[in-house]
Amino acid sequence: MSHWLLKSEPDVFSFDHLKARPRKTEPWNGVRNYQVRNMMRDQMAVGDLGFFYHSSCSVPGIAGLVKIVKEAYPDHTQFDLSSEYFDAGSKREEPRWLMVDVKWEADFKTFVTLDMLRAEPELADMLILRRGNRLSITSVEERHWHRICEMGGL
Numbered sequence: 001m002s003h004w005l006l007k008s009e010p011d012v013f014s015f016d017h018l019k020a021r022p023r024k025t026e027p028w029n030g031v032r033n034y035q036v037r038n039m040m041r042d043q044m045a046v047g048d049l050g051f052f053y054h055s056s057c058s059v060p061g062i063a064g065l066v067k068i069v070k071e072a073y074p075d076h077t078q079f080d081l082s083s084e085y086f087d088a089g090s091k092r093e094e095p096r097w098l099m100v101d102v103k104w105e106a107d108f109k110t111f112v113t114l115d116m117l118r119a120e121p122e123l124a125d126m127l128i129l130r131r132g133n134r135l136s137i138t139s140v141e142e143r144h145w146h147r148i149c150e151m152g153g154l
Helices: 015-020 036-043 114-119 142-150
Strands: 003-008 023-029 049-054 061-074 098-113 136-141
Touching: 003 061, 003 142, 015 023, 015 049, 015 061, 015 098, 036 061, 036 098, 036 136, 049 098, 061 114, 098 114, 098 142
Parallel strands: 003 049
Antiparallel strands: 003 136, 023 098, 049 061, 061 098
């Protein structure tokens, strides 16, 4: 099993939005980065766990856990003219963009803020803390996973 960190802006789609969805499940759509698309296609698997990270907000951080419940498949928003994620260059017979389905798994007892992550020496080399990293999904090493779960109260 692999571990991931998935970023979302809470004013667009938050952890609470996910919990309110039917079956607490939602497609993780709108990814428009080839590196992230390739990770979803080649590395993510049903059963993998991820951190749900609130980004681009006043207090960024990790709210809880999600589980990957459907492997990568074509992101329908790339074909929707009314979607902000529409891609005129993508063809239905050769879709450019993919998505996975995620399901709420658990709340953290303590919201783990970005400042808390930065203050933890054991996490110093974590991908999300590296300068210039703007990927919406990153892999998380096992040792980092366990430490952050402890910080979150799980």
